[in-house]
Amino acid sequence: MSQKPQNQTGTSRRDFLKAASLTGAVFALGLPKSEILASPILNLSSQPGLVLPETAELTPYILIEKSGRITIMNPRPEIGQGTYQSVPALIAEELEVSLDKVVIRQTGGETKFGGMWSQAVGGSGSIRGGYTQMRKVGASAREMLIKAASDQWNVPVEECYAENATVVHKPTGKKLTYGQLAEPAAKLPVPKEPKLKDPKQFTMLGKSMPRPDVPLKVSGQATFGIDAKVPGMVYASIERCPVLGSKLVSFDASQALKVKGVQKAVKIERVVGKNHYEGVAVIASNYWAALQGRKALKVKWDHQGHDTFNSADFEKSLRDLAKSDGVVGHNAGDFDKAFADSPNQLEAFYETPIVTHSTMEPMNALAHYQPGVDSPGNKVELWVSSQGGDLVKDEVAKALKVPADNVAVHILFNGGGFGRRLTQDFATEAAMLSKTIGKPVKVIWTREDDTLLGPFRPMTFSAMRGALSADGKAVAFQHKVISPSIDATMNEKYDKTKPDGTMLEGTGEQKYEIPNLNTRYVNADIHIPLTYWRSVTSSTVAFAHECFIDELAHKAGKDPLAFRLAMLAKDTDAKRVLTKLKEVSGWNKSLPAGKGRGIAQWEFFAGLAAQVVEVSKNTTGGVTIDKVYCVIDLGTVVNPDTVKAQVEGAIAMAITAATKDGITFENGQAKQANFDANRMLRINEMPQVEVHILAEGGPTIKGVGEPGLPPLAPALANAVFAATGKRIRRLPFDLEKLA
Amino acid sequence: MASVKLTINNQAHTLDVDPEMPLLWAIRDVVGLTGTKFGCGIAQCGACTVHLDGNPTRSCSIPVSAVVGQKITTIEGISKNADHPVQKAWVEHQVPQCGYCQSGQIMSAVALLKQTPKPTDADIDTAMQGNICRCGTYNRIRQAIHTASAEMGSSPKMPKSNPKIGKR
Numbered sequence: 001m002s003q004k005p006q007n008q009t010g011t012s013r014r015d016f017l018k019a020a021s022l023t024g025a026v027f028a029l030g031l032p033k034s035e036i037l038a039s040p041i042l043n044l045s046s047q048p049g050l051v052l053p054e055t056a057e058l059t060p061y062i063l064i065e066k067s068g069r070i071t072i073m074n075p076r077p078e079i080g081q082g083t084y085q086s087v088p089a090l091i092a093e094e095l096e097v098s099l100d101k102v103v104i105r106q107t108g109g110e111t112k113f114g115g116m117w118s119q120a121v122g123g124s125g126s127i128r129g130g131y132t133q134m135r136k137v138g139a140s141a142r143e144m145l146i147k148a149a150s151d152q153w154n155v156p157v158e159e160c161y162a163e164n165a166t167v168v169h170k171p172t173g174k175k176l177t178y179g180q181l182a183e184p185a186a187k188l189p190v191p192k193e194p195k196l197k198d199p200k201q202f203t204m205l206g207k208s209m210p211r212p213d214v215p216l217k218v219s220g221q222a223t224f225g226i227d228a229k230v231p232g233m234v235y236a237s238i239e240r241c242p243v244l245g246s247k248l249v250s251f252d253a254s255q256a257l258k259v260k261g262v263q264k265a266v267k268i269e270r271v272v273g274k275n276h277y278e279g280v281a282v283i284a285s286n287y288w289a290a291l292q293g294r295k296a297l298k299v300k301w302d303h304q305g306h307d308t309f310n311s312a313d314f315e316k317s318l319r320d321l322a323k324s325d326g327v328v329g330h331n332a333g334d335f336d337k338a339f340a341d342s343p344n345q346l347e348a349f350y351e352t353p354i355v356t357h358s359t360m361e362p363m364n365a366l367a368h369y370q371p372g373v374d375s376p377g378n379k380v381e382l383w384v385s386s387q388g389g390d391l392v393k394d395e396v397a398k399a400l401k402v403p404a405d406n407v408a409v410h411i412l413f414n415g416g417g418f419g420r421r422l423t424q425d426f427a428t429e430a431a432m433l434s435k436t437i438g439k440p441v442k443v444i445w446t447r448e449d450d451t452l453l454g455p456f457r458p459m460t461f462s463a464m465r466g467a468l469s470a471d472g473k474a475v476a477f478q479h480k481v482i483s484p485s486i487d488a489t490m491n492e493k494y495d496k497t498k499p500d501g502t503m504l505e506g507t508g509e510q511k512y513e514i515p516n517l518n519t520r521y522v523n524a525d526i527h528i529p530l531t532y533w534r535s536v537t538s539s540t541v542a543f544a545h546e547c548f549i550d551e552l553a554h555k556a557g558k559d560p561l562a563f564r565l566a567m568l569a570k571d572t573d574a575k576r577v578l579t580k581l582k583e584v585s586g587w588n589k590s591l592p593a594g595k596g597r598g599i600a601q602w603e604f605f606a607g608l609a610a611q612v613v614e615v616s617k618n619t620t621g622g623v624t625i626d627k628v629y630c631v632i633d634l635g636t637v638v639n640p641d642t643v644k645a646q647v648e649g650a651i652a653m654a655i656t657a658a659t660k661d662g663i664t665f666e667n668g669q670a671k672q673a674n675f676d677a678n679r680m681l682r683i684n685e686m687p688q689v690e691v692h693i694l695a696e697g698g699p700t701i702k703g704v705g706e707p708g709l710p711p712l713a714p715a716l717a718n719a720v721f722a723a724t725g726k727r728i729r730r731l732p733f734d735l736e737k738l739a
Numbered sequence: 740m741a742s743v744k745l746t747i748n749n750q751a752h753t754l755d756v757d758p759e760m761p762l763l764w765a766i767r768d769v770v771g772l773t774g775t776k777f778g779c780g781i782a783q784c785g786a787c788t789v790h791l792d793g794n795p796t797r798s799c800s801i802p803v804s805a806v807v808g809q810k811i812t813t814i815e816g817i818s819k820n821a822d823h824p825v826q827k828a829w830v831e832h833q834v835p836q837c838g839y840c841q842s843g844q845i846m847s848a849v850a851l852l853k854q855t856p857k858p859t860d861a862d863i864d865t866a867m868q869g870n871i872c873r874c875g876t877y878n879r880i881r882q883a884i885h886t887a888s889a890e891m892g893s894s895p896k897m898p899k900s901n902p903k904i905g906k907r
């Protein structure tokens with residue numbers, strides 16, 4: 001970071017608030033709580049069709065007040081990945097306003113901002129999907145403002161330009177501010193194909209800019225979902241059976257109701273994909289009382305036979321299933337023949353665990369169901385940390401059977417997402433609970449709820465087969481994934497006879513020039529809910545795929561990186577990334593005894609990155625991770641410092657998944673309930689990270705949030721092999737002591 | 740219920756709560772200061788860290804009855820304008836990602852620097868190990884602590900790391 005941080009949120013946001021509280025439209029992330037949460041006008045916010053007095057809406061994303069204040073609507077929730085800066089910056093750059101002069105507000109699923117995930121964050125897609133679209137929004141508004149000025153001055157448009165929220169008439173130096181121009185500009189047609197700026201002219205995009213949410217997050221002022229409050233709200237904690245799939249037989253709340261502050265205990269349903277779970281919600285005047293009341297509940301569950309489910313048996317069933325053929329995903333050449341013909345065959349089996357998202361902010365939602373929700377003005381209103389305003393709106397509308405337009409959603413800062421907050425079970429549950437009890441209610445999950453109840457990242461097992469040619473190149477490669485399916489737990493209509501693209505993610509997309517390639521998927525039934533986890537299936541299958549490439553290199557007697565580059569003759573991004581990584585990691589420099597380095601790359605829907613991990617043997621019979629080098633290929637970068645942060649974070653998350661506990665089931669329930677048993681990487685375990693960004697501009701835009709994750713586990717396992725000669729084929733493994 | 744007298748950020752509060760209520764929920768739900776976060780409830784993550792007479796303490800695991808008479812400081816109380824050297828260093832290094840753990844991280848760091856004005860990396864490991872950051876901001880936390888230490892004392896400034904952007 002080279003810039004002085006700007007006080008984006010200080011004056012402008014407070015001023016906005018003052019003005020807004022007069023006009024009756026308030027809502028921005030991170031407003032000082034005293035002002036926002038106690039505000040009686042809060043319930044008017046984001047009402048469909050609400051127009052701010054003296055405000056011109058140039059596009060739904062840009063509001064300009066006569067005073068000159070500019071509000072940018074950000075459709076992409078902030079989950080730590082920097083979209084509170086990067087997405088508004090796309091608009092502001094073209095609009096010719098500095099981001100520290102604008103107010104940023106989060107959209108809440110309103111139809112005018114689009115549906116179908118256009119207000120959601122997932123798949124590393126915010127910049128990939130919005131780069132041109134959001135710039136066009138800003139450019140259209142800029143052209144409208146310039147046109148309005150030229151009309152007013154009666155001069156040609158070409159003689160005018162915009163800078164710093166004003167339009168200037170070049171020959172005379174006359175100026176009009178955006179505030180002065182907003183009203184006439186808003187009456188002009190929105191240009192369909194506005195002229196975008198030449199990237200050479202960018203003042204924000206491509207530069208490491210300070211993020212406007214940072215000052216709020218160092219002062220305790222940022223408002224997360226868990227911090228939201230409305231007048232008259234009550235708290236709830238919900239007892240659900242940790243043996244997933246159990247049915248509620250009965251409950252006795254007599255003791256719970258004796259706890260001071262406890263008001264009620266009611267049955268409530270949680271919907272996750274195709275799974276419906278029952279629970280008992282304890283309602284109280286404060287959260288602590290709700291927790292105490294919950295402890296005092298007596299609940300009878302019928303486990304429906306699920307209490308015998310355990311990881312050891314399930315894993316054995318996956319190993320048995322590995323013998324079946326499965327469904328073909330990708331196929332090139334004739335794997336069977338090439339494999340059979342080769343004298344140099346290799347087979348290996350890899351295993352990965354179920355893991356949790358464990359966002360630091362546990363799941364929670366505040367919901368207010370207003371009776372007569374079908375009458376005008378009445379609605380269901382939610383304040384949530386969620387990865388998608390449109391997702392919350394649709395899911396709640398479906399669950400409560402109300403028109404989607406009657407669902408008002410306030411997306412607050414997310415205390416982590418990682419894919420967990422793409423599933424809206426916590427929001428629909430709170431909305432249904434509010435309807436049941438007739439009050440605004442905030443449901444907060446405990447850490448134990450968050451860990452035990454899923455949805456989880458599925459485990460994947462991989463059966464690998466490969467063969468080498470006489471000159472030591474891979475001629476045949478097969479990756480068979482054996483696992484339960486995310487789609488199958490979400491979708492009733494899942495078709496087992498079709499290849500499952502999500503579970504085979506990336507396996508057919510690597511650029512290695514292997515003439516005979518075959519990928520297969522064998523589905524395993526599971527009753528526990530599964531979902532996307534940062535980098536989805538790439539987070540597990542890349543481990544098998546890239547470790548097996550290493551095994552082939554070893555069998556061929558080749559350097560692992562040279563082996564890979566030899567299979568990358570054509571000019572591809574993968575080749576450029578590996579070539580760059582070779583240089584920056586000092587791959588050819590020898591390491592002292594007791595140290596080793598490993599390499600891996602991974603290309604998938606979200607993007608492309610490669611890593612070198614350096615480890616040294618430690619005194620406990622394990623290894624220490626010393627350093628990780630990462631090259632990430634973006635094509636176009638918006639905020640390099642954010643990219644660096646995302647890669648650092650992805651690496652930390654990948655190390656946890658590869659070397660910590662993961663989730664195992666016994667007697668039908670997860671054995672790990674909190675951070676004591678489901679451990680997370682801590683500061684003393686974090687290696688040095690060096691990030692290199694490849695961004696040469698042009699039309700290619702690749703994702704940022706996820707690609708830093710998949711290469712870590714295989715690069716680490718390959719480094720362990722280099723340092724110790726031990727092959728890691730099962731995750732998690734213990735860094736302290738290698739088995 | 741009983742009435743409990745607490746001093747939070749130099750302000751006296753009389754709360755009508757169960758004396759067994761953990762300080763965390765009293766601070767968040769009753770006093771209404773929400774900068775202090777709930778992460779685990781069992782003293783494992785540090786998101787709820789506050790100072791009791793200057794010592795970093797997990798507020799989720801101590802009942803209000805046990806803190807009567809002590810000086811309680813929350814993230815809202817460490818500076819008037821978010822300008823404590825630790826907060827400034829956090830902004831300079833752009834430490835937070837989601838930000839949820841950061842109140843606790845900052846409270847631990849402020850306490851560390853009070854005790855050990857020039858911490859080594861090993862000191863930082865020891866003092867900050869109780870604070871989980873699921874977003875993985877650890878390297879920036881370390882750099883920011885060194886920067887704040889330099890700002891508060893006279894030790895040389897840590898070089899800031901910059902991502903390297905290269906042509907491919």
Ligand code: FES
Nearest residue numbers: 778779780785799
């Ligand atoms: S919430 Fe107190 S340590 Fe985690």
Ligand code: FES
Nearest residue numbers: 837838872873874
């Ligand atoms: S910044 Fe997200 S948990 Fe630390």
